[in-house]
Amino acid sequence: MADDNSVGAPLPQDGSARQLPSGSDRGDEKSSGFWSDLFAPVAGFGVSFSTMFRKVATEEYPEKPRPTAPRYHGRHQLNRHPDGLEKCVGCELCAWACPADAILVEGADNDDSPDGAGRFSPGERYGRVYQINYLRCIFCGYCIEACPTRALTMTNFYELADNDRGKLIFTKDQLLAPLQEGMLQPPFPMAEGMNEKDYYRGKVSGPTDGQREYVDARDARIDEEMSQ
Amino acid sequence: MSTHTESTDPYATGIVDDEAVADAHVFNIEGGDWDDLVDEATSLNEERIVVNMGPQHPSTHGVLRLILELDGETVTEARAGIGYLHTGIEKNMEFRTWTQGVTFCTRMDYLTPLFQEAAYCLAIEKLLGITDDIPERASVIRVLMMEMTRISSHLVALGTGGMEMGATTVMTIGFRERERILGIIEMITGLRMNNAYIRPGGVAVDLPPGTIDAIRDMVPKVRKGIGELEALLNENPIVKGRMVDVGVLDLAGCMALSVTGPVLRSTGLPYDLRKSDPYCGYETYDFDVITRTSSDAYGRLRVRIDEMYESLKIIAQCADRLQDNPGPVMVADKKIGWPAQLALGPDGLGNSLDHIREIMGESMESLIHHFKLVTEGFRVPPGQVYQAVESAKGELGCHLVSEGGTRPYRAHFRDPSFNNLQAVAAMCEGGMIADVIVAVASIDPVMGGVDR
Numbered sequence: 001m002a003d004d005n006s007v008g009a010p011l012p013q014d015g016s017a018r019q020l021p022s023g024s025d026r027g028d029e030k031s032s033g034f035w036s037d038l039f040a041p042v043a044g045f046g047v048s049f050s051t052m053f054r055k056v057a058t059e060e061y062p063e064k065p066r067p068t069a070p071r072y073h074g075r076h077q078l079n080r081h082p083d084g085l086e087k088c089v090g091c092e093l094c095a096w097a098c099p100a101d102a103i104l105v106e107g108a109d110n111d112d113s114p115d116g117a118g119r120f121s122p123g124e125r126y127g128r129v130y131q132i133n134y135l136r137c138i139f140c141g142y143c144i145e146a147c148p149t150r151a152l153t154m155t156n157f158y159e160l161a162d163n164d165r166g167k168l169i170f171t172k173d174q175l176l177a178p179l180q181e182g183m184l185q186p187p188f189p190m191a192e193g194m195n196e197k198d199y200y201r202g203k204v205s206g207p208t209d210g211q212r213e214y215v216d217a218r219d220a221r222i223d224e225e226m227s228q
Numbered sequence: 229m230s231t232h233t234e235s236t237d238p239y240a241t242g243i244v245d246d247e248a249v250a251d252a253h254v255f256n257i258e259g260g261d262w263d264d265l266v267d268e269a270t271s272l273n274e275e276r277i278v279v280n281m282g283p284q285h286p287s288t289h290g291v292l293r294l295i296l297e298l299d300g301e302t303v304t305e306a307r308a309g310i311g312y313l314h315t316g317i318e319k320n321m322e323f324r325t326w327t328q329g330v331t332f333c334t335r336m337d338y339l340t341p342l343f344q345e346a347a348y349c350l351a352i353e354k355l356l357g358i359t360d361d362i363p364e365r366a367s368v369i370r371v372l373m374m375e376m377t378r379i380s381s382h383l384v385a386l387g388t389g390g391m392e393m394g395a396t397t398v399m400t401i402g403f404r405e406r407e408r409i410l411g412i413i414e415m416i417t418g419l420r421m422n423n424a425y426i427r428p429g430g431v432a433v434d435l436p437p438g439t440i441d442a443i444r445d446m447v448p449k450v451r452k453g454i455g456e457l458e459a460l461l462n463e464n465p466i467v468k469g470r471m472v473d474v475g476v477l478d479l480a481g482c483m484a485l486s487v488t489g490p491v492l493r494s495t496g497l498p499y500d501l502r503k504s505d506p507y508c509g510y511e512t513y514d515f516d517v518i519t520r521t522s523s524d525a526y527g528r529l530r531v532r533i534d535e536m537y538e539s540l541k542i543i544a545q546c547a548d549r550l551q552d553n554p555g556p557v558m559v560a561d562k563k564i565g566w567p568a569q570l571a572l573g574p575d576g577l578g579n580s581l582d583h584i585r586e587i588m589g590e591s592m593e594s595l596i597h598h599f600k601l602v603t604e605g606f607r608v609p610p611g612q613v614y615q616a617v618e619s620a621k622g623e624l625g626c627h628l629v630s631e632g633g634t635r636p637y638r639a640h641f642r643d644p645s646f647n648n649l650q651a652v653a654a655m656c657e658g659g660m661i662a663d664v665i666v667a668v669a670s671i672d673p674v675m676g677g678v679d680r
Contacts, residue, residue, distance in 0.1 A: 041464060047460055069418065070436070071414075071415065071416075071418035071572065072418050073577070074576075077575060077576055093602050099324050099332065140422075141432075141570075142331065142424070144570070144578045145579065146602040148579070148584065148588055148599075149584055149588060150580075152578060153576035154577045200585055201589040201590075202581060
């Protein structure tokens with residue numbers, strides 16, 4: 001067989017279904033006509049010429065940056081519940097999922113007692129330390145897929161270059177989303193009558209009066225201490 | 229070719245004569261007057277020169293080092309020096325879960341990320357024995373992504389290959405058209421390259437709304453762009469003068485060196501894994517395997533161009549199938565399927581609030597699955613498997629060995645660039661030094677894949 005069919009010979013001869021398809025040899029296809037044949041060698045000039053009258057494809061990057069796709073994997077953001085409590089519960093799933101070991105999380109207990117450190121998130125724990133090392137991050141997005149509370153999301157911001165390695169380790173205060181209209185600054189207790197699960201079920205739509213009073217009292221107390 | 233060897237192996241390096249090496253003149257160019265160096269070299273009456281082309285040479289596709297022995301302008305011996313981009317990806321994969329491995333293998337051949345992901349995931353699925361359980365829609369999306377990757381890779385191959393011959397317009401048009409493809413890929417995966425989109429059991433996330441329309445909008449534009457490339461290249465007398473009968477490697481040579489992909493198909497053998505050993509349902513798509521018979525760089529150029537048209541045909545068929553098939557994109561087995569349900573919101577991309585409600589508010593079972601899969605991953609039965617896909621460059625194989633744990637015991641990739649690069653010596657020796665550039669460009673090696 002090797003003599004009369006050199007094409008088939010080197011293939012595995014195991015008799016399996018590895019059948020070669022019939023190739024489509026375009027080598028000797030018929031040309032499209034006399035004139036196009038005549039001008040084929042210089043057809044490229046036509047391309048260059050017509051390109052002069054087309055919209056320029058170049059991006060004017062620093063002056064006019066083009067928006068990314070909505071799903072773009074950009075800088076991370078730590079989100080808040082509608083009342084202002086942090087969504088991060090310090091579970092470290094993002095750090096576990098990260099293939100590049102770029103995330104450091106240290107959780108701590110929320111404390112509702114009068115002299116305690118306070119409550120930063122619904123539930124038992126919150127993320128006390130949260131760092132993302134953008135020198136290591138490969139923007140694969142596994143962390144946001146791992147996050148069980150949608151605390152961690154990726155925005156479309158991508159201008160992350162810097163000339164100082166230290167500045168590229170982002171800490172929690174840089175990653176945490178700013179307070180939106182109506183949100184309160186933690187620490188403060190959960191909304192009255194709500195528990196942790198109610199937050200995840202979407203039953204909390206904003207801060208309650210009780211929470212506002214607590215935060216006002218807390219801030220007044222801090223102001224007093226500062227002025228003394 | 230080599231005058232100083234008795235070996236019957238035509239590809240063996242000549243016998244090294246230590247004395248001759250010690251006596252040889254070595255010229256190190258470290259500043260100074262070029263004429264002085266030339267005078268010194270001419271005074272020796274020696275024509276034989278060994279030149280290191282690369283690893284920092286703009287036309288060697290990254291960090292390929294070509295060691296060329298020259299007699300005047302004729303290459304008498306050519307060797308490829310590799311390893312300058314070794315990143316230890318395969319070793320790293322042994323220390324990550326099966327799912328995390330996707331983010332590593334996608335970075336091997338950085339122009340064809342989705343092929344590595346597909347080969348790796350298909351291999352895992354074969355080991356798990358769930359190949360038939362992969363949802364139809366996931367397979368169609370995989371095919372769609374792979375074919376778009378094939379076009380973008382071929383466009384880079386033509387573009388950079390053209391630029392290395394001095395045809396900058398070919399490069400700009402190639403990259404302009406590639407941008408349309410990357411736009412769609414970014415729309416779907418959120419990244420332009422290194423996507424980590426194909427996952428064991430399916431794909432990471434379903435297509436966003438409007439994708440099918442965007443694809444249908446893109447296909448004719450890219451077809452027109454490829455037409456422009458054809459007008460620039462096909463009958464261009466300079467291109468033909470540089471490429472016809474350059475870098476010739478016939479079928480026997482390809483077989484001896486296990487060369488695959490467009491290089492092999494340019495010899496006339498219609499060997500394409502999509503037809504000969506189908507995966508992801510390729511047997512159900514209507515497309516042709518492109519071949520040429522010239523076995524030279526020009527034949528490879530034409531094979532690549534025609535293959536892009538075939539890929540566009542497949543993409544159009546994928547779009548039709550995706551329209552009719554709303555199905556899931558991840559395997560139903562909750563012990564394997566990656567638990568994420570991504571959704572866009574004003575705060576960016578993250579797990580959907582429905583998924584959060586399910587795992588945090590309703591079902592402790594789901595929460596346990598989520599934690600188990602993310603921290604530990606799934607276990608894969610002991611054994612080994614080989615799965616090959618037809619990458620843009622040739623047969624991309626993935627060999628996985630499992631001990632039964634949550635991470636591979638060994639992950640090895642047969643990258644087509646690596647095998648094809650062996651053909652440099654056979655293609656270049658006896659030719660002119662200018663033809664080396666064309667021959668290497670026609671192989672289209674990507675050093676990220678060669679060195680891994």
